[in-house]
Amino acid sequence: MTKQLIVRGAPQEYELKTKAWESLAFHLERRKINNVLIIHGKDSWEAVKPHFPKLSISQNFHYYGGQCTDKAAEDFASLCINKEFDGIIAVGGGKVADLAKFTAYKAQLPIIILPTLAATCAAYTPLSVIYDEKDVMVRYDIFPKATDLVLIDPEIILHSPKELMVAGIGDTLAKWYEASAILSQLDTLPIEVQVAQFAAKKCHDILLQESIAALEAMENKKINQSFIDVVETNILLAGMVGGFGDEYGRTAGAHSIHDAMTVLPDSHEQLHGNKVAYGILVQLMIENKQPKIMSLLPFYHQLDLPTSLSDLQLELTESDYQAVAERACAPEETIHLMKEHITPALIIEKMKGLEKFTTD
Template sequence: MATNLIVRGAPQEYELKTAAWQDLPKHLERRNLRKVMIIHGETSWQAVKGYFPDLSAYETSFYYYGKDCTDEAADHFAKLATEDQAEALIAVGGGKVADLTKLTAYRLNLPVIILPTLAATCAAYTPLSVVYNHEGVMLRYDIFPKATDLVLIDPQVLLESPYELMVAGIGDTLAKWYESDAIISQLAVKPLEIQVAEFAAKKCRDILLAESSAALQAMKEKQLNQAFIDIIETNILLAGMVGGFGDEYGRTSGAHSIHDALTVLPDSHKQLHGNKVAYGILVQLMIEQKVSEIRQLLPFYHQLGLPTNLQDMSLDLTEKDYQQVAERAAAPDEMIHFMKETITPEVIIQAMRDLETLTTDAWS
């Protein structure tokens, strides 16, 4: 477990309001920025470009980000930004777009501004990037010593984002409580920073369980409500605060280690990040022998359509697959070892199998 604690509490500026994106020129002017490079998604860009403000008074270049946040992609965009003489990078998209833009900006020591098109992760809020290889296998987290300069969130934009991505985001954010609690509960003394992280993590769980249904109904009806705004800020702001104040005590433990391990299976790439994390929560709870907690969560999972087992993710693992996943999850540098339990591949395989039995029997 980490012995040092560095607080990376928030972006330098964060604003959520309807039409927030239209204030981008004002923010650029305040920062004396004239040349900007915009890195964006593909499908998301087509859906949201009508919300993007007029930047005709600025020198701009627009680039599709590709597919993943990789070292090679960051090198590529760093070269383009240098050629364009960009003074700042702007991410318009989901978590991978945000992560790639942050990684690129860090290499160039440039300001980074993020306009999220999804509320599926806290990537817009946190000064870190999850880096993958070209096969989609997660390699590492890079944590940066500088916060994101500006986050502008327009809830109307997010209201029109894909429903299934919001569900996955809820699954991902729900892990904030279970993963941080597995670590923080071991502490005899909780510094104030840790207490803030713990508070934010518990609020994540409580708000998600109470308001997700109403927020998702808002998406179906294309009508903003307070529950939707609460879920947006839970997935982005509150979730970001957990790791921001808790550092390694508030980032990941069991659930994300299971997610990361599943990425070694090509068939798992069809599943959204948050869905695999949601499954990882249940595996973690099984390792902790918290079966009653799993049973309490199952109705919520089924209501939202989150996966409760491998079958729900259309994954049929062979013995070799189980071993490969378990060995990756139990690798010495994995954060699953922040849990108090002794973690071995055998422990993970048993938990995965027990979860299959429990969830199949419970809902057969």
């Protein structure tokens, strides 16, 4: 197996501390940024707006629009040119970060991210997942430049919706299972890939050991070390897996199943990480690793992660199964990095097998 291996290890600067956002003006001044576009979410922005620091520079605030699409990035890039912005700040979750990074790449501007959630590693990684206007995942684009700065205030994330942290745990747990499916085929691991493997295993171990305590911190609105560890696992460690492993460590079966499920309009109501968590179980079925599924089920049940289509409020027809399976088997999908020969028929068999395995 010979795949691309370019290291994109980290943002240029990354800081996690209470009241980290208050240093934003300092970081902008260091970068000579004086006229910024601030792209933000909707509900998250209403929640964190009182915490956004007062800046003495020119600011232009815009709601991101709900999705990361080619058109949205083009529109925002044009706005950057027309308004002569010299920097972009993203305040929100994964899709906000992805759209801001995509816009920054098109406009060739520095990008600063202030995450309001720990639901994905989007704040850390130099790539964006692109959707079409119907919310169907199209592709992901990798950029040749890292994010300039990530500022994480754990107090902000502590007060975010707990279900989004749970979804982030589901998304990040996939790092170990997807990386393992790829790396198990290699006789020799380059040093870069060894770093990715280490990060993926740490994702698995920390989440299984500390997620319950981290979620208790969110319920109690009081930070503990487990909460910090899980936040950094979902953002930093998860980003390191693909950052150091590139195509050897980014995604395999679980994310391909997620991507494929976006062809079902009813799936758009479900969080990204929940669909990835379900995809982990489908991938393990494909690998015939039912004992691993059994070992994961108690953890899934504790966190209320989905173990079946019914848990995702989905009821698939035969044509739905076929559409998902064919999309999962598209030539560009990373499910083909697994050692098994993947066909639509196999995916349908394993998805139906998972339903029987987890609901009997």
